[in-house]
Every structure is written in structure tokens, then in C-alpha cells.
Amino acid sequence: MRGLRRRRSPDPALLLLRSVCHELRPPMATLASLVRALETTRSEPRHSELARLAAEHASHAEAVLRQAAAAAQGLDAGAEHPVPLHRVLPAATAVVPGDRLTVAVTQSAGRCLVPPQHLRQILINLLTNAAAYAPSGTPIRLRARTDLCRLRLTVADAGRPNRDLTVALNRRTPPPDSNGLGLWVVRHLAARHGGSVRARALSPSGLAVEVSLPRRPK
Numbered sequence: 001m002r003g004l005r006r007r008r009s010p011d012p013a014l015l016l017l018r019s020v021c022h023e024l025r026p027p028m029a030t031l032a033s034l035v036r037a038l039e040t041t042r043s044e045p046r047h048s049e050l051a052r053l054a055a056e057h058a059s060h061a062e063a064v065l066r067q068a069a070a071a072a073q074g075l076d077a078g079a080e081h082p083v084p085l086h087r088v089l090p091a092a093t094a095v096v097p098g099d100r101l102t103v104a105v106t107q108s109a110g111r112c113l114v115p116p117q118h119l120r121q122i123l124i125n126l127l128t129n130a131a132a133y134a135p136s137g138t139p140i141r142l143r144a145r146t147d148l149c150r151l152r153l154t155v156a157d158a159g160r161p162n163r164d165l166t167v168a169l170n171r172r173t174p175p176p177d178s179n180g181l182g183l184w185v186v187r188h189l190a191a192r193h194g195g196s197v198r199a200r201a202l203s204p205s206g207l208a209v210e211v212s213l214p215r216r217p218k
Contacts, residue, residue, distance in 0.1 A: 019174065022181045023064045023121065026128045030095045031057040056091035060124075063117040082113035082216055085144060085151070092123035093142065096131050102141045109144035112151045113216040118189045123153065125182040126209055130157040134207075151213045159207040165199055186211065 034054040041047050086105065093103055123142070130140045134157035141156040168180030168187075175181055187197045195213035202208055 019181065019185065023125075023185065024061055026095050026124045027057040027061045027064070031061070034094065053091055053094050057094070060091065060117065060120055064121070080115040080117055083116045084110060085112045085114050085119070086110035088114060088116050088120050088123070089144075092120045092127065095124050096127050096140055100131070100137070100140055101127070102139060103143075104141070105144040106146065108146045109151060112144075112146060114151070114213070115193060118193065122186050122189050122211055123155075125186050126153075126155040126211070129182055129209075130155050130159070133157075134159040146215060149215055151215050152210055153213075154208050154210045156202060156206055156208040158205065160205065161199055161201050161207055165207075169197055169199060183209075 031054055034050050034057065038047060038050045038054065041050060089103065089105065089110075093101060127140065127142065134140065138158035141154075143152075143154045143156070145152050145154075164180060165183070168175070168183035171180065171184050171187075174184055183197075190197050190211050190213065193213055195211060197209065197211050199207065199209045
């Protein structure tokens, strides 16, 4: 019909490039902050901890690039060797200032085996979203717990549910721009490991985004 234009499908190469740029931004920004802190700290234990975190973020960025390279060639990046959750948390939580973040992890959750790169990617996206979109300076809480057969990871902040959040968590394809891309990646990675993502309002106020993953046998 006259006046109607056929909508073009997004360019897969462009989608991949946009996703890689989005996923590299948080670890590279955190890496820059860690390097600056390394230059000023005088405490040897603190220096060692900062160096370890910087190395983890550099390794995470490298893993994102490897994953993208495999996707560009139509290959599977391969399964990750699972590690306990407590080994993933320090690098993931470094993306949010420590005076703003509270972390509560049960012993059973900390021992749960998780895919390190994907789980770190999920947490980095959720935490950076909370830091960016919740009211400035308000607290962010990360909670990890288990029930009979699932690991539940919840990021709570002082924000509130909105239409953009709902759309991002229900998209079947990547968004046309960077708006909601991080949450789409979280949903995609969670689904890849048999998990799900949901958002809910907190009482009397606040927002919680929960990732639920099946517990791996030890």
C-alpha cells in the first residue's frame, strides 16, 4: 500500500557492536577507577586487593570480547567452568561505590556454583543500572539466597517500576538503541542458564530486580 514502508530488520553486525560497547563500558570504567586507586594507596594489603580486582575486570573485558568474536563467527564460546558465587562477587560489586552498596549473601548462596563470566556480567549490568537510574546517592542492596532448588539474586534500590523497565524485561529481540540493552542482556544470559528475571515494587517504596537460576549440583 502507498505510504507504508517496510520496516528493515536490524543489522546483526551493528547489534553485536552495540552490545559489545555497552558491556565493555562498566568494567573499563571500573578498571580505570581501580588503577587510580592503586596509584594513591599506601597500604600493601589494600594494594594487593585493588590489583586483584583490576586483573579480574581486565579478564572480564577480555571474555566479553572473546564471546563477541565467537558470536561474529557463528560459533559457541563454550561452557564456562563453574565457580562458587563468593568468588564472583568482589569484582562485580566493585562497579558501585562501597558507601552506597550493601551486600548480604547466605552461606548456601555463596557456595553455589555459577558460570563466572555470565554471572559477573548479569550482576554488573544490574548494579550499574541501579546506580545510574535510582535517585542519586540512595542505597543499593544486593542479596543472594537459596531455596530448595534455586539461587536467587536480588538488586534493590530506591527507584520504582516503569514502562521502560517492563518493556526491557519482556523483549524477545535486542532494543533498537542502548536504552534497555543491559536488562535485555541480563534476561538473555539468565535464560541461557535456565533462569528468569522479574522486577517488583517494594513496600513502602523502592524497586527490586531478581534473577532466579537453577542450583547446580556440587
